[in-house]
Amino acid sequence: MVERQPGDLHDALAKTIVGQENVLEALLLALLCNGHVLLEGPPGLAKTLACRSLAAALEGDFKRIQFTPDLLPSDIVGTRIFDQRESSFATVLGPIFANVVLADEINRAPAKVQSALLEAMQERQVTIGPESHALPDPFVVMATMNPLDSEGTYALPIAQMDRFLMKINVGYPTREEELQILDRFAMADTQPVRRVATLDDVRSWRAAAHAVHVDEKLKRYIVDLVAITRAAQGVSVKSAGGATLKAADLIDYGASPRATLALAFLARGRALLVGRDFALPDDVRAVAAPALRHRIGFNYRLATENVSADVVIDAMIAAIPAP
Amino acid sequence: MARKLTAPLIIVAAVWLAATGAARAQTLQRLTVESFVLSADTLQPQVDTPFHVIVTLHVRESVSEITNLQLPMLAQLDLLGDERQTVSGPRGTQYREVVTVVAHTDGRIVIAPATLQAIDAHDGKAKQWFTNDLPLSVHSSATRIVNGVAVGLFAHVARVLAALLWLALLVGAVVLTVFLLRRRAPVASPPVVAVSYQQAPIPEAPLVSEAERRRQQIRDALLVLRAERTRSAAVRVRAAIWRVIGAPEGETLGDVLRRPGCGEGTLRDLLVALERSAFTYDEDLPGAIDDACAALERYAGSLT
Numbered sequence: 001m002v003e004r005q006p007g008d009l010h011d012a013l014a015k016t017i018v019g020q021e022n023v024l025e026a027l028l029l030a031l032l033c034n035g036h037v038l039l040e041g042p043p044g045l046a047k048t049l050a051c052r053s054l055a056a057a058l059e060g061d062f063k064r065i066q067f068t069p070d071l072l073p074s075d076i077v078g079t080r081i082f083d084q085r086e087s088s089f090a091t092v093l094g095p096i097f098a099n100v101v102l103a104d105e106i107n108r109a110p111a112k113v114q115s116a117l118l119e120a121m122q123e124r125q126v127t128i129g130p131e132s133h134a135l136p137d138p139f140v141v142m143a144t145m146n147p148l149d150s151e152g153t154y155a156l157p158i159a160q161m162d163r164f165l166m167k168i169n170v171g172y173p174t175r176e177e178e179l180q181i182l183d184r185f186a187m188a189d190t191q192p193v194r195r196v197a198t199l200d201d202v203r204s205w206r207a208a209a210h211a212v213h214v215d216e217k218l219k220r221y222i223v224d225l226v227a228i229t230r231a232a233q234g235v236s237v238k239s240a241g242g243a244t245l246k247a248a249d250l251i252d253y254g255a256s257p258r259a260t261l262a263l264a265f266l267a268r269g270r271a272l273l274v275g276r277d278f279a280l281p282d283d284v285r286a287v288a289a290p291a292l293r294h295r296i297g298f299n300y301r302l303a304t305e306n307v308s309a310d311v312v313i314d315a316m317i318a319a320i321p322a323p
Numbered sequence: 324m325a326r327k328l329t330a331p332l333i334i335v336a337a338v339w340l341a342a343t344g345a346a347r348a349q350t351l352q353r354l355t356v357e358s359f360v361l362s363a364d365t366l367q368p369q370v371d372t373p374f375h376v377i378v379t380l381h382v383r384e385s386v387s388e389i390t391n392l393q394l395p396m397l398a399q400l401d402l403l404g405d406e407r408q409t410v411s412g413p414r415g416t417q418y419r420e421v422v423t424v425v426a427h428t429d430g431r432i433v434i435a436p437a438t439l440q441a442i443d444a445h446d447g448k449a450k451q452w453f454t455n456d457l458p459l460s461v462h463s464s465a466t467r468i469v470n471g472v473a474v475g476l477f478a479h480v481a482r483v484l485a486a487l488l489w490l491a492l493l494v495g496a497v498v499l500t501v502f503l504l505r506r507r508a509p510v511a512s513p514p515v516v517a518v519s520y521q522q523a524p525i526p527e528a529p530l531v532s533e534a535e536r537r538r539q540q541i542r543d544a545l546l547v548l549r550a551e552r553t554r555s556a557a558v559r560v561r562a563a564i565w566r567v568i569g570a571p572e573g574e575t576l577g578d579v580l581r582r583p584g585c586g587e588g589t590l591r592d593l594l595v596a597l598e599r600s601a602f603t604y605d606e607d608l609p610g611a612i613d614d615a616c617a618a619l620e621r622y623a624g625s626l627t
Contacts, residue, residue: 213604217558278603282577321573 035165230254
């Protein structure tokens, strides 16, 4: 029997999703690294479809939660109801109890609902009444966010953002990709590929990713990358108007040590994805922006100077020479 | 007693200027080379005592930087530092590069000439200039003391002989002058001949092909990696090969593979193999070094 590889899952997703290579890689990395992904992009860019496709390709439970302003924490984690026949309270588990949870438009729910996800994402358990319930393994939250529609939305708290292993900015497809989208979904009825891998496969991949070697030079590189987000005095960026700005003047706070861990996890996961059992500087650099961009607190000058956050992050990454 | 040479340490100080590789692919500088010399602050360095190898170049043109100057491969020496200085003014440009090195074994070392590629401003042709080579005699402390006595005696004798020779020349010149004055009576004052000093042209060695030079560097790297099968040697050879192909430090393998000509064939295999030997886990290192050596051989063989 041929052992299934993470690449098989990638190939299955690519049969449904056109382009969006960074999204597919992020979803797989989240699985391999036991993390969660935040996808941000305008509507219609296959964010939800990508998550659904991943769930379909896995032999696991998939639940979708549409976040709305009137959503309650109990709608996510579950609640206790009184059973008249038994004359006792019974626990009804919420949709969070699934292997792949799609939190669609997560910023449309108020903070208390978003916070209900915190325990689930970090501790991988939820507490309903007096009891704590372990979530299934693997458990991956894939949240989507629309950056254009700000009315009626609630910004995600810093603590919540930090829980996501990576944040992916989903962009528009190229012209050729859009033609393929037409062929797949307008001229045909393409359905997600089902059951390509089992949950046991995912667990064994995770163990393999955990065993990927990270050299000392690479560890220092990771620490340097995170450190420069906290002290970026020597990094300059160009504003849209052509002015030269110091990156440090645009940043209120840098990335947390959780970012350091995330970089190491993601570098290992990426190495495994390409079939290596040791990580390279390329792996770290490839995952640096997605791991850092939601963990750095930019201040108002970023907007007033018309500078993209990714431009600042790229400049900081470029300022640290790879080993 | 001479210490056993642990392993020849490779230091390909091949292309130190930042974008040499790219520059070579672009245009050469148009220069009038007036002097190009390789020297050291001592020709008898001591084992484990740092000394300096100095490259000095003077060109007539005023330029802000010198590109396509290539230091020789400093095999058997350990590189400790490198300092470059370019001073340009109305009289031209003086380039001086001081490389701090240390030898770990005694014996004779010959440092190959440094090279410079440029367009000769005299005739507009692309040429390659070479410095002198630099023979060094590395001493351990014990041999230096013995040799020091011998050298002192020899220097004393040489000084006496030189003084005698100068005296003989002086007497000969006086006798010759008297003889000529007696033989020819001056009729008119001789014409004044303006003698302009012209520096002897720097010998131009035939152009060594890029492939040949690169092949030699790859072979040296192979020697080092075979002799010292450690992670640090693999990392040094990786850095050296990157410099040979003109890739600056701080790039990732992905960046280097995107450079023209690096992403395919035996060079790509070599770069990937060296990356593996630099970053793989310890148990895999011997195999990774074997692969890197094989890749070095294949790449050297592919250079025509």
